[in-house]
Amino acid sequence: MTETAPDLDRLRGGAPPRNHDARTIAALTANPGCARRGVMDAAGVDKDAVARHLGFPAPFGQSQFAITRGNAFEAQVKADGCAELLTLLRDRLGLAVAEAAYDDLEVVAGNEGRELRHARTRRLLARALETGEGTLFDHPLLRLEIGGRLAYLEPDVIAFQVEGRLHVIEVKSFAVVDGQAEPEQVAAAARQSAVYVLALRRLAAELGHDPGRVSHEVFLVCPENFSNRPTATPLDVRPQLAVLERQLARLTRVDTILEALPEDLCFEPGDALADSVRAVEARYAPECIAGCEMAFFCRDEARACGATGTLGRGVRDDLGGIDTAGTALALADGSLSPSDDLAETAAQLRTAARLRDEALAAARGGAA
Template identity: 50%
Template sequence: MNKAALAGALGSPSAFGQSQFALTRGNAFEAKVKADGGAELLRLVHERLDPAAPPPAGAAVPDLSAIGPEGRTARTALALREAAAAAAEAADAGGAGGWTLLDHPMIALDVAGSPAFLEPDAVVVHPDGSWTVVEIKSFPMLDGAADPAKVGAAARQAAVYVLALEEVAARLEPSPRVRHRVLLVCPKDFSNLPTASAVDVRKQRAVTLRQLARLTRIQEIADALPDGVCFSPELPAEQLTQAVEAVPAAYAPECLAACELAFHCRERSRAAGAVTSLGRSVRAELGGLSTVEDVLAATRGEAGDPRDPAVAALRRAAELRREALGSMCP
């Protein structure tokens, strides 16, 4: 389901998206890194990850174009298989294979029973047949170090690509090795010159693998929906709103950073007076008081069990507020 299109049809379009300036700058930097058949990119991979291998002169750059994501995924798998086979043949002959650069390959990862199509910036096949994920980012490395938060986000993203590549490798015989150290390429200091750092994503890979294993299967979610529910953005707004509201939602401010439907759910949450709109931590502190009206009534002593710690705390806070305001009056 395209949640961005759904949010627009509901009248609450998402505000996600990168600025045009950032996109242009990022695209220009990536083009610079991959210029001349990826010569600079392969040099960085060789220098940071595989200095013992032969220098990457005349690397292969296969054409990965195909129709649709399924076609591109199949074409990428074929290119990876051919590169791994060439490396194996070279090893059997007592020599070293060549380097292969896959520019914007497409790989699929099973997420809760449905394929998610992923597009890394690049995947490099080493002369020994192993595979490395390359992430190209436009944030700078200053004195050899980048913003830890941004590096962490890039590592989590690359870990997902590693998992997807492992699924591809598992279908090959012999199974190539997917390296758990990825290459992060960024501008050096305040210039547009590329520099790189090897990032170990084993921890992020393990966390992502556990999260994927705990996901509810999509078929189970679909089976729990009321009969006849449809989320097509082409439906009339009233019918579409009824369909979306048939699915329980628990809005929290954190949703604004991760979900295209957050603005729609925030509007509904505020209209219902749900305390979750104030944050999950506030909701946890209030116990069984689930609406703002319930909280105010408990504070005024009109409702709620005085033995409830949340109710007692609210009434004590109201009393302190009255005392403070009273002391300020002449």
């Protein structure tokens, strides 16, 4: 296993790599069989820029208003070495936070290089696990194995140490009203936090510590009751961790995909970009629209060739091995002979076609 290997760097041309965040990992695990996304993400390709260059921009992310509001809330919570956050943890959650130290890991001596930042994150968290030194570690830069490669992971969270255990603190700008927040937003925050918990657990294990020193209980900090006053809620992310570990294990290995690709493949903007993207197999499904910057390009491509994935993952899985609607129809009307591995599916399609014809004929007879 290597980190950003030269073959992956080459895929970006001269562009700097983009780090993963929890959203990209959650989206990646939602479509573990997509080689295109697997390769582009592993290489740190800016998929948003690629999609825009190809004429298929995907409107992603929060509105400018929501971003500004979120940044202001986060700045408030983290002001003065996270003073307000510490009060919350002590008073509201009753945690025994004695003296608190705050380390910001976003920049190391004016240098934002990710190797340096990751090395500092490792050093400080190793010290915390060994000696209990340090309380709040802001913007740790973590790594997680994705498809057999180590990817940098840029969490916008705080690792918080109390009583010998590390907890993830996630600051979100959606409101908690009368103790309740939008379930979908809480679920998304739980999924994201689980990514960070997993990355911290793997780091703890690498450093020779029990991964259980990183708690499955994370703290979600949100504005309360339409005010800017923060409130903290503990979240148990064990179910999300279990799903994430299962999905990461299912991801197609990037090395295997790379072996089958042209040696000069590159995702640099230019006339050859569309061909380069098409050279890597995609597994489009309508769910991609909510989670991947390449979705409109892939949808266009899938529609043009009549891919079964455009009808939804359920249909594609039911038609396992049949890639296009045209092939499915030809197998159903008998104009195409199936290969041995598709014989059973073809028989089911012929039965479905016969039942459909009978139902239509009956309906026409009833209407006459």
